[in-house]
Amino acid sequence: MPDTSPATHPSPLFTVASAPDGARWRLRLRGEFDVAGLEAAQRALHGALGERCTGLVVDLSDLTFMDSTGLRFVLCAQRLCSAADRPFAVRQGGPAIRRLFELTRLDTVVPFED
Template sequence: MVRNDTDGITVLGLDGEIDHQSVRGLTRALAAAEGAVGQRVVIDLSRVTFMDSSGVNALIAAFQATEAAGGWLRLVVVRGAVLRTLQLVGLDTVVPFHPTLEEALAPTRPDT
């Protein structure tokens, strides 16, 4: 996992599999990114090859924490299996998905 802070946005780059054995690292990194009012987080899943319900639950918790703090969470999702998993649970209907990191980091209009 790689963490970068760019222009007030925390970017977490993940790779490999996110499952019940590896989710602790993600949970720790997300906890470190939480707490600040207005925290903005991008999680880059473009190199993740597999995700089970443990990873999905960690993403949901991160979304809820950033929203509660007045911030936002965006995901970079390009892999088929991971994308399908997140779509099956409906995460794509509440968390913005982006095909590239550049798009996820781009400012949005105030009304979106």
């Protein structure tokens, strides 16, 4: 079982927590997600997918900032879940995060949960 404590990188501005959520796993991203947080997010993603999870939710609700690094991470997570035939969803972030998905039209590609 992977470590479910928050994984952090050198900046205190971003954390990611990975934990079971029923039969699926939830990655909860907090703070500012840019290139500095990518390694921690990828570690958490691969740890969750290494478990016997039946699906994955990437939770953006606690992000205050996300750039194209975060968008690529979400698309990578979606692709990995699709390849493993596991359901995938994203929990929406705040207005700035939602706007990023709208501007890039990824809001029509990524499945969001309520």
